[in-house]
Amino acid sequence: MDPSEVEFLAEKEFVKIIPNFSLNMIHLIGGDLGPFNPGLPVDVPVWLALNLKQRQKCRIIPPDWMDVEKLEEMRELERRENAFTPVPSPYYMELTKLLLNHASDNIPKADEIRTLVKDIWDTRIAKLRLSADSFISQQEAHAQLDNLTLMEINTVREFLLDSLNCMYKLRSNLQPGSRKGQFTDH
């Protein structure tokens, strides 16, 4: 899966906006949105929020978890635990990137939030790398994927699967008396 595909899926998440125009309810395949009244907050998917923001028709309100203190707590928790801690949102990395790129003037302390989210991401990816490494070297049969987000899984997916395939091939060729591999010779 491409990271841009994961981002596309992330854009389905809902975020609160304050529009400056009025429109009746719109009926889309994915559900109903609206009605839009100037000055009143309404929940819309991120793709619509970004489009409206670029056309200067709304103001985006940052989600609850996008707050400096909460993110600092989460970062500390992540650093203390060995396992993966619960994430603020299943798409926290993509949402941070999208919202901070397009609407950083609506989000207070945007630079600190960017740094904090990057710290959390780095910690989790480091843990993931360690566990993938031990998974392969100790030939485990199964692993627990609690609290991992799609984007993080996506970063290891290709590597992990390829390396497991390689290990399998090598192991099956080491078995004595096997006729499968091309490495056997008389």
Next chain:
Amino acid sequence: MFVTDIRKDFYEVVANQRVALMVATDIDALCACKILQALFHCDHIQYTLVPVTGWQELCTAFLEHKEQFRYFVLINCGANVDLLEMLQPDDDSIFFICDTHRPVDVVNVYNDTQIKLLIKQDDDLDVPSYDDIFRDEEDEDGGDSGNESDEGSEPSEKRRRFDEAAIERRIERQRARREWEARRREILFDYEQYEYHGTSAAMMFFELAWVLTKDTKDMLWWAVIGLTDQWVHDKITHIKYVTDIATMQRHVSRHNHRNEDEENSLSIDCMRISFEYDLRLTLYQHWSLYESICNSCYTSCSFKLWTLNGQKKLQEYLADMGCAGFTLPLKQVKQKFNSMDVSIKENLREVIEESSNKYGMKDIRIQTFSVHFGFKNRFLASDMVHAASALLESAEKEESNTTDNFIKALDSLSRSNLERLHSGIDLAKRKLLAIQQTVASCLCTNLILSQGPFLYCYLLEGTPDVKLFSKPLALTLLCKYLLRAFVHSTRNKRCKLLPLIMAAPKDVEKGTVIVVGIPPESETSDKKNFFGRAFEKAAESTSSRTLHDHFDTSIIELKTEDRSKFLDALITLLS
């Protein structure tokens, strides 16, 4: 006619239509175009963008597009000629013209149906009143013929008397008519004699955005660049520039106030515009201070850097700055500005101002704006103007045509195209160096001749960088610098008050030169240029082969062979 409510009469009219945008090739027009494009993007208004360099291109573009479009928006072109006569449009084509060229043609002002002028009326336009120029032809001879038919039935004696009275009335009417026509010619001559410029088009469109409450900092920055372009290319008076800066300053403080909160400070990536009372040294933040002093018109002319004395004075000046209780070693001054010590950079402006005052440069600082986004991107408005105009007229590659350059220059104005902007700044540095060298060589070889009522200079074909000066903006800049340098270097008091005409080869194959005329250099100049009409008359009287294609009437193209007779005609005309 003039549009009074720009939102109702312009924006809402084109809101659901497709619009053709014809944009002239100068930086103010580019900025206005960017603002309008941003507004159109917000509201999904479909438009077609056509850059036009002259009247011929405007006509061709119009012919191509007149089938598909009903609404045309012309930016910085079209106000100073009779547009309907030139383009011959259908009756349902509507033109919105936002042009800084003055005087506005009277037909454009008084046409109520097809021409809408997006120009502020308090812009001291001095348009002659309707009755002075136009006159209803209906009741002219109708009265006479009516009388004559009535008189047919009268007996002959009375008819003779009535005839005499009728003839006298007719003679009286004809005399009044001739007087009215003579006065009309005089009024029109006075009105159209001088060409000058009005409020920036970018500022007009920013006001539209403000009225729609869709103004963003990007649009404000483009409006500032448009205004600065008018100042850099010497199109408006200093007083007007300062007044317009004050208007922009109100908008800037409004934006800064709205977005800055004590606790929730803005991300470093957000754009910050600030008012600066900054140095008049061109591109000094992207160059070394020494290079900038050598290549800025103001300092180079004040020191007379093309002479040995001038060079010595510059060294004295730098040493003086160093001695003013503040170390400014030559090494620091000659390296890139960004690498200078922070302690020196902080007090730089005050130190330079103090030293400059001692050397007679009282106006080394000018009011302007700067933009700041990200950690290392800081630009002054004049930097952007120089970069964009260098890109617009770059003669680097042979195949690049005007549309490509136009798009490149347009791109360099957005924040996301920083490499384009930096390449523009490099081109601008080369252009400024070329201008300084050409000015120095012209003065040292006495290429500027006094022809009586004006000064004249011709750039020979072998001059280095002469291809750069075949474009109007670059040549006008060279002209301005040259005149200023000449005024500072000559001792002849009369010559200091003369205007300058400059000719440079434009197209070697076709054998044409480009001729530019600028008004005399003075402190209180009102920047009114009479060369437009003078060129036309001289061309007519000598039947020289000229092309008055540029939107500024003071820039024309002329066949090289007709140069001397054209000049002679001009001399006779203007003395």
